[in-house]
Amino acid sequence: MYNKKVMDHFMNPRNVGEIENADGVGEAGNPHGDQMKIFLKIRDNRIEDVKFKTFGCAAAIASSSMATELIKGKTLEEAWGLTNEAVAEALEGLPPGKLECSVVSREAIHRAINEYRKKQGLEPLAEQASDKSPR
């Protein structure tokens, strides 16, 4: 049911772990019970390092792994703009009904970025209606 790319990111997830004294930490879950926690190390508005931990199905774990790969080295604006579709596309597709399992990564990234912004005394960015992916 899962393609090779998904299975690779599931069996060998990239960027697993935690970052001590991370600049931004975000956690998100979905009704399936999937849960992701993400840790960002930020320098000069760029994501210098990223680690994650995820509880969930293979799609959730593979999406977390791919999402961290996609935002590593990117600016916070670029990372904020990451969509579930982009993660699914980078994974060369997810089975029907499994796209929802990838939503947690985007939400966790947004929360981590806003936590960082708050620490910096900046206004948290608002979720835009268009950010809400169809369920």
Add this chain to the structure above:
Amino acid sequence: MGEKRLVYMDHAATTFTKPEVVETMLPFLKEHFGNPSSLYSIGREGREAVETAREKLAKALGARPEEIYFTSGGTESDNWAVKGTAFTRRMKGKHIITTPIEHHAVLYPCEYLETQGFDVTYLPVDRYGLVDPAEVEAAIREDTILISVMYANNEIGTIEPILEIGKIAREHGIPFHTDAVQVIGKVPLDLQREHKDVDMLSLSSHKFYGPKGVGALYIREGTEIDNYMHGGAQERGKRAGTENVAGIAGMGKAIELATANIEEHNEKLRKMRDSLMAGILEIPHCRLNGHPEKRLPGNLNFSFEYIEGESLLLMLDQMGICCSTGSACSSGSSEPSHVLRAIGVPPKIAPGSLRLTLGDANSEEDIDYVLELLPEVVGKLRAISPFYKPADECG
């Protein structure tokens, strides 16, 4: 890590077809292709095979051949028993008693009947999934027309007190159906004596090393039930349709083999099952689901905290281990197994459930292989889990 091998531990899902069974089937897929209802010789050979299989089923169940009706499998048998009884007895009452842990092949027909004006009581079960016969008696009403309780649960393996429940049903004159799909070849059945209070019993060939797509419903003589398929005169007009001759012949051979040596077979399964269980329970934060003793000899069902079942299943599959999970994500639904919910497995740990069901495909080496790899896989997934703190190992 040892070399990769295939370890099939999902015998409750299906079993391999035994070579002797395949041999029995082949002539009816080849030269003996005749329609059993035809009078010429190649038809008569098919008829003979069907009736021989009927006798074998009757013998294995302690029933009479004319009480065996061939179907397409467990789902059809359950649907027929539940809906066929409800509709034929609807003038007598609209109340059905069943349990929340039945297979969906019983639960969904019951839900359908609720849309047709029937009233269904889902009995409570305890934390092991056991039904209390006293609760059955208490649920009986003037208008109760059917009691359906599974013989053994397919997920957690708990064996229900069928004899006691049957006795209560008989005392109240209510037809009693049991889904015995998981117990053929594991619990000796004798419908003339010990199980004389069972009126209908469902079974499915592919759970006891027979082919898929064939099963049977035992219907005790004198039981009121609607005809299920309307058409030709097959199965005494109750279930029309040209017989699945090869499948039926295979099932006959399979049930003969499966019931030849039940105790010896169970002893072998129990021995392997118990050493697997002891080894798995050494993994921290893991619990056994289902009854510790009143369970099928090959069944194990565990919940592992902090991890999710589909991930666990797929990682094990990568190592060649085939098993099942009650996790929601595996089935694409948002609810975990209805059975685990009914026995009160906390929502936090229900997703991390794993069912291993042993059978004739297994050997002692398989147990060692699983015990070598499972703790490693659980550990790997826990290391990724945000819920898991290594300090928990001390608690």
